[in-house]
Amino acid sequence: MPLYRCTCPEGDLNDQQRAAIAQAITAIHCDVTQAPPTFVHVQFHDRKPQAAGTRFTLHGGVRAGRSGETNELLISRCVGAVAAIAGVAPGEITMRTSATPASWILEGGRVMPEPGEEAAWIAAHA
Numbered sequence: 001m002p003l004y005r006c007t008c009p010e011g012d013l014n015d016q017q018r019a020a021i022a023q024a025i026t027a028i029h030c031d032v033t034q035a036p037p038t039f040v041h042v043q044f045h046d047r048k049p050q051a052a053g054t055r056f057t058l059h060g061g062v063r064a065g066r067s068g069e070t071n072e073l074l075i076s077r078c079v080g081a082v083a084a085i086a087g088v089a090p091g092e093i094t095m096r097t098s099a100t101p102a103s104w105i106l107e108g109g110r111v112m113p114e115p116g117e118e119a120a121w122i123a124a125h126a
Contacts, residue, residue: 001105001112002029003061004042006082009049012056017085018044024081032073033066035118039107055088058095063102065115071097 004025006013013021022042029040058078062071075095083090102112113121 001061001063001100001107002035002040004029004040004078005045005057005059005061006042007045007047007057007059008055008086010046011049013044013086020085021082024085025078028077028081029060029062029074032070032077033062033115035115036122039112039118054094055092056082056086056094058082058093060095060097062097062099063105063112063115064099065102066099071099 006021006025021044025042026037026040029035030037060074060078062074074097079090079093079095082088082093102114105112108125110121110125
């Protein structure tokens, strides 16, 4: 946790683009939230190409407790990075976030810390 999912038409992304997107999303999440990179997970899902509609869909599942500004920054920066790496216009990407209480999430078999309490959690579980 957090879990980011990128859904796009089959064949739109090669392995290098997928790796670059995963690295970019991880870096953005860590920069914006100060969470450690080991917490970030990025998945890719292919779907059949569509004649019309949004080309890429991003969903970021994050811990509850983040401000609206934080979520807006995550969304704008992730959409910008994916657009640049995939070579598409930002308007071809939709993104949303959803928040889950930290106490409902396990990472490495342990309940996740609240936002801002990561360092103490890592020290206690090292």
